[in-house]
Amino acid sequence: MSVIVGRALPDARDGLKPVQRRILFAMHELGLTPERPYRKCARVVGDVLGKYHPHGDQAVYDALVRQVQIFNSRYPILDGHGNFGSIDDDPPAAMRYTETRLAPISNDAILSEIDQETVDFSPNFDGSQQEPDVLPAQLPFLILNGSTGIAVGMATSIPPHNLNEVVEALIAIIKKPSLNEEKLLEIIPGPDFPTGGEILVSNGIKETYTKGRGSITMRGIARIEEINPGKGKHKRSGIIISELPYQLNKASWIEKLADLVNNGKISGIADIRDESDRDGMRILVEVKRDSDPKKILDFLYQKTSLQSNFGAILLALVNGQPVQLTLRKLLNNFLEFRENTILLRSNYLLKNIKNREEIVEALIQATNNVRKVINLIEKSKDTSEAKSNLIISLKINERQADGILGMPLKKITGLEKNSLKNELKDLKTKRAELELIINDKENLMKVMVKELKDLKKRFGSKRRTKLIEGGDALIAEKMANQRPNKELQRINALKELSKDSEIIIQSNNEIKIIPSVTIKKLKLKESDQERKDILPAKLIWPIKNEPKILAVSQEGKIGLLKWEFAGQKPGPLKQFLPAGLENDKIINIIPLTEIRDISIGLISTDGKFKRISINEISDISNRSTTILKLKDRVKLKSCILCKENSYLYIVSNIGRIIKIKITEHDFPFMGKLAQGTNIIKLFPNENIVEALSFQEKKNKDLILITNKGSFVKHSTKEITISKKGALGTMGMHFKDNKTIKERVIDCFINNKHVYIKTDKDRYQKLKTDQIDNSSYRKENRLNIKLNNDEFLKSTFSMKVPEEN
Structure with a gap:
């Protein structure tokens, strides 16, 4: 937690990380105001280290440099004199050579009220000094300059915004607190990057502002014009790039483009020159006479970082805790702080x-x-x-x-x-x-x-980043151009399918697509269907809306099922898995009916749980992606869809039930490579058998079933809510047998489509009336026929749209 609070994440009130706050306060104490002479950065770094920040001097200097750089901060809060690096990723000069002082905006809009008892002070690391817990910022610098940081299991990535727009939004909220999201997004239509460029207006911006996480597509600004190469030479077309996407290294981009040309991956480019000077950026891509400059420009957008994504995560500290904020929450947090100040x-x-x-x-x-x-x-x-x-x-x-x-x-x-x-x-x-x-x-x-x-x-300025409408179509075009062959194959496969058909994934993991009429004729969805010549189905789903169906492996990877090809050649699940999942054991098949307000919950075999935003997998296509970093001998046990304020149920093989409420505070979104937080401490020989998540608007029955055919039914509303790491509730009690120990093998929510699989690969449908009529919290026996040496292995519920 010290990494989160003490170093990596900014405070939602002043928008600063501790090291940034300490730099500003140290400079204020040194009297480095805008009208005073510059002071060596080494002096500032020394003061910060000696009085407030007992960490490495390079870390402090790097933080100082970033606050000076005009290509990193939309409104730099420090004024630098000397070499502070460049957009080409040139390193800054050593701190003994560079000088700095407070910029007017930080002196007047952050520190001017520091001596007026507006904020609390705390002792420094050795108790010899007092330092402010937060600075009395008069503007929301969290969103003005943005912030990036990687903590333990979480990260923040907040884009910078335009001061004029942010102030107008604050005033609009003050005058009308009930201001709707549409009006708020009209006032702040998108980020405003210090390097300019363009933003493709898409659903990603709306998701960023309304959910706190999204993908924002940026483009550099380029134009095509005639260039005169010199005396005696013919005129040629050239692509002039005057602005690059935010945080794109100019020199590195030019080098990668040159590699594409030299390797023959792009033709039609005669020369690439960096003609940038103190008047601005100018990259000239000279086009050969017989080539179409527009096609080459389209290629640059589609195949290089000239069009790239900014993964926004509006994560900041609120009352000392990391919280993923929406735009409204972020602004309201600042207004509350400013009102108190x-x-x-x-x-x-x-x-x-x-x-x-x-x-x-x-x-x-x-x-x-x-x-x-x-x-x-x-x-x-x-x-x-x-x-x-x-x-x-x-x-x-x-x-x-x-x-x-x-x-x-x-x-x-x-x-x-x-x-x-x-x-x-x-x-x-x-x-x-x-x-x-x-x-x-x-x-x-x-x-x-x-x-x-x-x-x-005093400090407002015009928007630098242009907003381009129709962004969703342009993004889709780029994605299609990046994988034209596979996308074309998929489209052709879909054309051959009748819209009045449904996907079936059978219990033996074979996939078919058959007409809905046949499904009705065979009564595959009927609760009383028990034909022995037909294997039960794990999933039956209509294809008319081209559903996204996720395949999740125990190795912590996820990908989209290529079900559309099953219409041409039905077969085992393995042949329809995306690249990277072919050799993994699949533990969950999840159809995405909607993605609104839904997150993905992951439970590993070592008792850890984490949530990731659905946006983390919004761009997966032909390949799988890792969504959980696992230690040696640890596997992903279950992947579930969950909503805010829903309940998570974890059941173990000894009959233990853990019920926990899923909230943003207790389970904030984490990155794809995070391991999660400990939610249940497992005893020796105890294993997690299943995890479920749902909202308790109506009472449901949670059924625990054992390998010997016993079951216990619990009312979900009567199960005690636990905290992380608590023991939970014992849902079943066992008396060990000499031949085999009775253990819980699975749990499920009672519905009409539940099947049991035995260790002999036999399937039986559960009689729902038997479970409905059984007593709560008492051990019952299933009315099923088992051979002497046969035991129950698992259960599964058929997934159909009506139940989602």
């Missing part, structure tokens, strides 16, 4: 004004009775006696008496008397204004709006 600032200013008001009133009283005051002071033996005499004679307090004793003689002039009266008048006016802000939230919000508008006027 203004309130604390107003209380601080009011306290100072009241103190000054007291002093000024005493000074006015003293100037009105100057002879009396002078006589009292003259007759006093010392300062202490003079103070006591003033307190008694003028009926003032100790602080007022100190003010009179410290008053210079010039204050008794007529001009100074008027000045004191005017000051008192101004203080009373300011006091009334501050009291109005403190006591009336509406006035406080008006002050916030005014300050936001002032900051927008």
Whole structure:
């Protein structure tokens, strides 16, 4: 947790990681304001290391450099002097050569209220200094400059945005808290990268803002124009690239493009030149005379990083905990923080004004009775006696008496008397204004709006990144062009299928596509269907909407089933698996009916659980992808679809049931290579047999079944909710037999399509009425016929659309 809180993730309030916050505070303490001379970065790094951040000096310097670089930060919060690197990934000069100071935006919009009791301070690592827990930012720098960071099992990747748009969105929310998502997305239509470029407006932007995670497609800006190569040479067309996607290394991109040309993977390019200078970027791709420059430009978009994706994850610390935020939550978090900051600032200013008001009133009283005051002071033996005499004679307090004793003689002039009266008048006016802000939230919000508008006027700038409509179609076109042969084969296979057909995955893992009429005729979906000449089906699904069906392996990999080819040649599941899954054991087949508000839950055999966003697999196609990093001898046990606030049930072979509520707080989304968090501590010889997830809008029956044919039924609403690592509930109790131990082999939610498989590969359909009529929490026997040496091995429920 220390890596998450102490280093990797930004705070949702000021948008800063601890090292960034410490750099700014150290520079504030050094007095490196914008009007002061630059100071060596080595001095700043030394102060940060010695006082606040006991880590490596290079890590601190790297963080400092990033806050200076205009191609990394949309609104750099530090002003640098010297070589701080380039978009070509040239390294910055050593810290002994470079200099820095605070940028105006950080001095005025982050640190200006630091000395006004607006934030809490805590002791530093050795207790010798105090450092702020958060900085009193007046703008949401979390979204203005964005942030990237990799913690343990999670990561953040927040794109930068335009200040004008963000301020307008904040003001709109202040004026109308119920502002709908459509209006909010109209005000902030997308990120605004410091390097410019284009963004293809697609569903990925909406998912980023409404779910906190999505893929944003970026493109460089290119134009085609005629170039004159020189005297005696023919004119040629050239592609001029003036802006690249955010965080794309220019030199590396040119090198990779040259490799494509040299390896013959792209033809028609005569030369590539980097003509960039201090006036801006200019990459010239010279096209051969007989080549079409538009086709080459399309190739650059489709085959190189000139069009690439920004994987956005709006993850930040809220109350010290990592939370995946939507755009609205992110802005609301900042508004709450800013409201509290203004309130604390107003209380601080009011306290100072009241103190000054007291002093000024005493000074006015003293100037009105100057002879009396002078006589009292003259007759006093010392300062202490003079103070006591003033307190008694003028009926003032100790602080007022100190003010009179410290008053210079010039204050008794007529001009100074008027000045004191005017000051008192101004203080009373300011006091009334501050009291109005403190006591009336509406006035406080008006002050916030005014300050936001002032900051927008001072630091706002025009949008640099252009928004291109029709992005979804352009993205699909690129994907199709990247795999034209396989995509064409898939399209042709789909054309040959009748829309009035359904996929069937049989219990022996064979896949077929047969007409819906045949399925009805054979009564394959009927609850009373028990024909011995037909194998039961694990899944029956209509193909009219071209469903996405996931195949999940115990090695922690996932891919899309190529079911469309089963219409041409039915066969075993293996031949329809994507590349990378052919040799793996498949543990789950999951049809995706919808992806709204759904995440993927993964349970491994060592008792760990993690959630990943459905967006993590939105771009998988012909190959599998790893979604869970597994240790040696650990396998993925189950993959389930789960929703926020649904319940997770984990059942073990000794009859233990763990019921846990799935919330964003307890189970935030993790990256594909994370291992997950411990959810159940397994005893020796205890194994997880199954995991289920569903929402408890209605009561359901959870049935545990053993290898000997016993079962126990539980009402899900009566199962106690546990916490991570808790023991849970014992759902069954066993008495060991000398020949074989009775153990739980599976669990399921009671429905009409449940089948049992024995260790002799025989299948039997469960009689649902027998389970329906059985008692809760009592051991019952299934009405099934088993041979003497035969035991139950597993169960499965037929997946059909009606049950999803």
